Structure formats: structure tokens, C-alpha cells
Amino acid sequence: MFAKLDFAHEASHATDLFVGGRYVARLVLIYGFIGILACALTSLPARSSSEGARQFVDTSAKQGIQILSNRAASDADRRAQFATVVLAAFDSDGIGRLVVGPAWATATPEQQARFQAVFKRALVNIYLERFFDYDGESLRTFGAAPTANDAMIVTSTVSTPSGSGKHNLEWLVVRRAGQQKILDVTIDGVSTTATTASDYQSVLRATGGNFDRLIGLLDAKNK
Amino acid sequence: MRRQLLVFSFAVVSIAVSGCARTQNGALGQTEIRDPFESANRRVHDFNVGFRSVIVEPVAKLTPAPILTSVSNVLGNLNSPLIFVNDLAQGRACAAGVTIGRFFVNTTVGLGGLFDVAGTQLGYHGHDNGFGQTLNVWGVVEGPYMVVPFLGPSNARGLVGMTGDFFLDPMDLAFSKAKLGRLNRPRAGGEVLIEQIEAAPQLAKLENTSLDGYAALRSAQMQSEVQARKPPPCPVTPARQESSRAYDVLQINK
Numbered sequence: 504m505f506a507k508l509d510f511a512h513e514a515s516h517a518t519d520l521f522v523g524g525r526y527v528a529r530l531v532l533i534y535g536f537i538g539i540l541a542c543a544l545t546s547l548p549a550r551s552s553s554e555g556a557r558q559f560v561d562t563s564a565k566q567g568i569q570i571l572s573n574r575a576a577s578d579a580d581r582r583a584q585f586a587t588v589v590l591a592a593f594d595s596d597g598i599g600r601l602v603v604g605p606a607w608a609t610a611t612p613e614q615q616a617r618f619q620a621v622f623k624r625a626l627v628n629i630y631l632e633r634f635f636d637y638d639g640e641s642l643r644t645f646g647a648a649p650t651a652n653d654a655m656i657v658t659s660t661v662s663t664p665s666g667s668g669k670h671n672l673e674w675l676v677v678r679r680a681g682q683q684k685i686l687d688v689t690i691d692g693v694s695t696t697a698t699t700a701s702d703y704q705s706v707l708r709a710t711g712g713n714f715d716r717l718i719g720l721l722d723a724k725n726k
Numbered sequence: 727m728r729r730q731l732l733v734f735s736f737a738v739v740s741i742a743v744s745g746c747a748r749t750q751n752g753a754l755g756q757t758e759i760r761d762p763f764e765s766a767n768r769r770v771h772d773f774n775v776g777f778r779s780v781i782v783e784p785v786a787k788l789t790p791a792p793i794l795t796s797v798s799n800v801l802g803n804l805n806s807p808l809i810f811v812n813d814l815a816q817g818r819a820c821a822a823g824v825t826i827g828r829f830f831v832n833t834t835v836g837l838g839g840l841f842d843v844a845g846t847q848l849g850y851h852g853h854d855n856g857f858g859q860t861l862n863v864w865g866v867v868e869g870p871y872m873v874v875p876f877l878g879p880s881n882a883r884g885l886v887g888m889t890g891d892f893f894l895d896p897m898d899l900a901f902s903k904a905k906l907g908r909l910n911r912p913r914a915g916g917e918v919l920i921e922q923i924e925a926a927p928q929l930a931k932l933e934n935t936s937l938d939g940y941a942a943l944r945s946a947q948m949q950s951e952v953q954a955r956k957p958p959p960c961p962v963t964p965a966r967q968e969s970s971r972a973y974d975v976l977q978i979n980k
Binding site for chain 1: 931932934935936937938940941942944945946949950952953954956
């Protein structure tokens with residue numbers, strides 16, 4: 504079929520093409536088929552990546568929330584298990600850089616490393632508080648949409664065990680070294696990362712950009 | 727009192743118009759609020775934190791949950807006409823229909839609003855609304871960030887909205903006409919207390935996980951104002967309850 508696609512031959516018989524309806528119909532069919540195939544092949548990775556992002560969020564979120572819902576386990580155990588899930592699923596280094604804003608560029612590598620170490624614990628605490636009263640069974644993920652900068656936004660809803668509170672969650676998923684990671688969770692329109700950024704950057708402004716002071720305050724808060 | 731509020735409202739509008747615009751920045755598209763009254767706002771915020779721990783939380787702890795729910799239901803029901811007017815002003819006919827339907831069902835079958843029959847039995851959940859939200863939908867700029875004693879975070883537009891609510895609340899006017907105006911103040915006080923009781927757990931969580939609770943709440947408030955501009959689905963589900971208050975959108979254990 505493809506051997507018949509001789510463009511020179513087709514050009515020399517342009518009149519025949521327009522006159523012979525059957526020939527035109529065949530060409531339309533062939534080019535249409537090629538077009539559809541190309542379209543399907545190019546959209547396949549996008550569709551598979553959005554489904555992959557949805558599944559990633561669905562699995563990670565259910566795992567994390569179910570750990571917190573397990574009232575049979577001790578608080579310490581739940582906290583430790585939840586921390587493992589959060590640190591595996593979230594891009595804590597990326598979030599850490601975002602929340603300090605421009606101050607990151609002026610911090611020394613040693614300060615950056617110390618900050619990331621204390622921030623990991625703060626991140627776990629933040630999401631522990633946010634998700635503590637959710638019912639893992641009620642989590643529903645609906646799909647993912649790509650953003651302008653190659654990230655994915657996964658939409659979901661979750662309820663409290665009584666069913667009285669239902670919340671809309673949007674998960675910002677990015678790729679880091681070939682792996683999917685969560686960069687932010689927006690709860691009913693309020694971004695957790697943006698709120699944390701306002702918080703930490705306010706501290707940096709108040710202390711004249713003192714990075715060590717920020718690390719110290721964060722470390723004290725974690726205890 | 728009304729004249730004072732009117733003067734105050736005009737003063738607030740003047741400040742709002744004096745160029746306190748919002749600027750867009752941040753990797754996640756977060757916006758930075760200009761907060762020219764930050765030091766005064768922080769003092770009011772500290773007062774509100776104290777009010778919460780000394781009055782609000784003990785009252786919430788000592789009052790049985792069914793009583794709190796009933797009081798919240800009655801006050802919410804009395805607020806329905808004001809919500810209805812603002813639904814209409816925002817062109818939200820479906821939401822207005824739900825509001826007025828809830829009002830009739832809860833006033834009659836729900837025994838004067840004691841029971842939220844429309845929400846719990848029929849699935850028509852309530853939503854919040856007010857003149858501040860109407861101004862938000864109409865595109866009025868928010869003006870400078872302001873923290874109001876007892877009430878919490880707001881902005882110049884929100885304060886003007888509160889003044890509008892004060893003058894235009896149909897239930898207030900009806901009470902006054904029926905020579906029951908003396909009930910308006912206790913009702914307003916009850917609304918503030920119930921609102922704070924419902925918000926307290928979320929505010930505490932935000933405080934627990936932030937270094938600067940004031941800045942974190944300000945950011946959440948600003949984001950929720952942006953969110954509140956989006957048209958919500960109708961009938962309104964609990965997940966989509968509109969509100970101009972940050973702690974409402976941070977409800978995670980209600």
C-alpha cells in the first residue's frame with residue numbers, strides 16, 4: 504500500500520487526481536490513516552504518563568492516609584511509617600529549595616545541606632497534620648492534566664471518617680531523575696508549598712536573610 | 727453605631743484605593759500580599775490567638791457537641807436570607823434556589839433551623855456568602871490585608887463587605903421591624919463565637935506547623951480569596967463550600 508505513494512507520479516497526474524474521485528478517496532484514506540497513526544503514537548506517551556501520575560498519587564496517598572487511619576498502631580509507629588511514605592513520594596529537596604526562595608542561591612552548600620536535613624522532618628510534620636483526619640478509604644483520584652512545564656496535576660477528593668467534610672486535593676507531580684515525585688498538594692485551593700514558602704520567607708525577611716536562624720527555628724519546631 | 731461604621735467603611739475604601747495592589751510572583755504562582763499595616767495586624771493576630779486559647783477553645787471543650795451543632799444550625803439558618811441576596815447579586819440562580827429551599831425546609835421541618843434536614847437528609851448542603859464575597863466576584867480589588875479583632879484575617883474589601891452585611895441583612899431588618907432588634911447583637915456575637923469554634927482546630931494545625939503563623943495564615947487567606955472567585959458547582963457540596971476565610975479552606979478534620 505505504501506509503495507504506491509510515489510509523489511512525483513502523483514504530481515504529474517494532478518488532473519487525474521481531481522477528476523478521478525476514486526483516486527482521491529484512496530489518497531485521503533492513506534494520508535488519513537498515516538495521520539491517525541502518527542497522532543495515536545505521539546499522544547500515547549502523554550496518556551500513559553498522565554495515567555502513571557494518577558496511579559502514583561493514588562497508591563502513595565492511600566498508603567500514607569491509611570497509615571494515619573490505623574488507630575491500632577502507636578503514634579510513634581504511625582509517624583515513622585508515614586515519614587517513610589512521604590519522603591519516598593515527595594520531592595523534599597525540590598520543595599526545600601522552593602520554600603526558601605531567592606535565599607537558597609546565597610546560602611552556602613553546608614547551610615543548604617543542614618537546611619534540607621531539618622526540612623525533611625518539617626515536611627513530614629506538615630503533611631501529617633494536613634492528612635491526619637482523612638479517611639484513606641474515601642480517597643478518589645480522577646485523572647491528571649499536564650501543566651505548561653511538563654508537570655502533572657492529579658485531581659482527587661478525600662473525606663473525613665464521619666463523611667461530614669469532603670475536600671478537593673490537587674497533587675503537583677514532577678519527574679526527578681526519571682522518578683515521579685510530588686512537589687505540592689493544594690487543599691481546597693490552598694497550596695501547602697506556597698503557604699510554607701510565605702511562612703519561611705517571612706522569617707528570612709524578619710531576620711535580614713539569616714539562613715542559620717531559619718535552620719535553628721525549624722530545628723526547634725521539629726522537637 | 728451605624729454612622730460610625732459607615733465612616734469607617736469609607737475610610738477603609740479610601741485606603742484600599744490608594745494603590746495597595748497585589749503582585750504576582752513565586753514558582754508556584756503564589757501571590758504576595760502588600761501588607762502596609764503589618765505591625766498593627768500582627769498585634770491583632772496575637773490578640774486573636776489569645777482570644778482563641780482563653781475563650782474559644784475552653785467554650786468548645788465545655789459545650790456538648792450536639793448543643794454546638796444546634797446553635798450553629800440555628801444561626802446558619804438565620805443567615806440564609808443574607809446568603810440568598812448575595813447569591814442573586816452574584817448571578818448564581820441555582821445557589822440562590824438551594825439557599826432559599828434550605829431556609830424553608832430547615833425553618834419548618836427542621837424546627838426553626840435546629841436541625842439541618844435539607845443538608846443531612848436531602849443532600850442540599852449550605853454554603854457561606856456575604857457582601858465581601860459579592861465584591862470579590864464583581865472584581866473589586868481586595869485592598870490592604872487586615873486582621874480584624876475576634877474575626878481574623880480579611881482585607882479592605884472584606885471590611886466593606888462586613889459593613890454591607892450589617893446594613894443589608896434582611897433578618898436584622900426583620901428583627902428590628904418586629905421590635906426584636908435587641909436580639910441582633912447576641913446573634914452577631916453568637917455567630918462570631920461559633921465561627922471561631924469551628925475554625926479553631928484548623929488554625930491550631932496551621933500554627934503547629936509554621937514558624938510564623940501570621941505569615942502562613944495571611945498566605946492561606948489570600949489563596950482562598952482567589953479560589954472563592956471561581957464559580958462553584960450547584961448544588962453546593964461540602965467540599966466546595968465557599969468562604970472568604972482561610973481556615974475554612976484549610977478544614978481538614980471537620
